[in-house]
Amino acid sequence: MLRVLDLVLGYGHEPVVEKVSLEVSGGKFVSLVGPSGSGKTSILRAITGLLTPRAGHVELNGSQESPGFLFQDDALLPWRTARENVALGLRIRKASKITALTEADAWLNRLGLEGFGGRFPHELSGGQRKRVAIAQVLVLKPKLLLMDEPFASLDAIVRTRLTQELLTWVEREHLSVLLVTHDLEEALTVSDTVYLLSQGPRARIRNSYTVSIPRPRDVLTTRQHPSFAPLLERLWKDMFDEAGPARFEAMK
């Protein structure tokens, strides 16, 4: 589905990311974790083509459509209503206005935003805006989802609820996902594979971990699975070793 080979990013003689390779095969949920400033977001931007890599390449197979990209900030167009925002991608793909808006409404309903379609972003709450952003991406039916700490700005309750909803959807539709986060627990809860990125600059993939907890998963009970705690401990330890005590403190 997605293969990143020897990716080098950044300018000057000290690249931000050096020779990063990773793979997301069909229907798998993969997370990329690492300390702040390790270039996680840059890797996602390189995959979508927003950033030109210095070396290495990105292979997107199996899907004609470009991947769906869920941003950290809900970058909705403030001058467009919720439904127009959702319809935007379809309109860009030359769908008729009526088709696009009907489809947008269907997705808004599915995400629990029935009756909110006519509102402008400033008239919605943070959680609602995030739902609109999710609808904006899912309406294009991507096979691959790229997510950059999509729920970081939300409070814990909304965050848990949205993570669960998205996880359920991804499992049902067999979507492939690459999630970038600095939350190790979140990464283990949702993923099949977790990649640990080392401290930048010259960040590399330090290790990868397989999470073989059966699906469908529940965000809350998955953490009580017997294999969860040992994995989390290993992940923390590797991150600790990687960064060294002082840098470890700094990045917390």
Added chain:
Amino acid sequence: MKLLVEKLWVRRLLSLLTLAIVWELMARFGILNPFYAPPPSEILRVVYSLFAEGRILSHLEATFTAALVGLVIGVALGIVCGFAAALIPLVAELLEPVMMLLNAIPRVILAPLFVIWLGIELPSKIALSVVLVAVLIFFAVYSGIKDVNQLLVDRVRTLGGGRMILLREVYIPSVTAWVLGSLKVAVGFAFTGAVVGEFVAATRGLGYLLQFAQSTYNASLTLGLIFLIMAFVLLLFVCAEAIEHRLLRWRYRGSVEKVA
């Protein structure tokens, strides 16, 4: 039921009314010299007679034509130059120094020059209005485009949008917001340009009348004209605000109850 006094516009009106009454009384009781500060009733009478005799109409026409034509050309010119400078680096390099210079000086000092170049009729007034407005709008558009939210640009690009889509969905709406934000100031500038232009040299217009009133030491006419110009500019402000609220519905529409 809400008391009338609790409304903001009522209180504002009351404060103006109080000022007028105090002024009127002070003039009547001889505390103010009516030669320098004629009472409001006298000013009203002068304004009324200006309209009753119909003398004012050709002057109004001259000033309004200069201001509105200057406003339209100035806004258009500012938008075109701003877009060009933001999108084409060469244009930016050529335009920016000139605009910076024009922005740094009080642009009304160009009025005598325009009279020399364009004569004492309408064109010199329009030119001054245009220069005042265009520089303002240029910077609104130019910095508006440069400060466009990069997140929105990335968002639209990842949804598959190319240059045209970006222009339509991100740049033009952003710039519209910036331009409309400056529209009220632009209206004021357009009138400043027209009136100051007429002040310098003209045969018609409110500025010309002001100049005439001053040279004949006619304080009531001067004050009457000042109030007249205030009233008209306020009226245009209201229009500009209505346009702003209509086009920026997405910003001003009343906030509704939010549910998580």
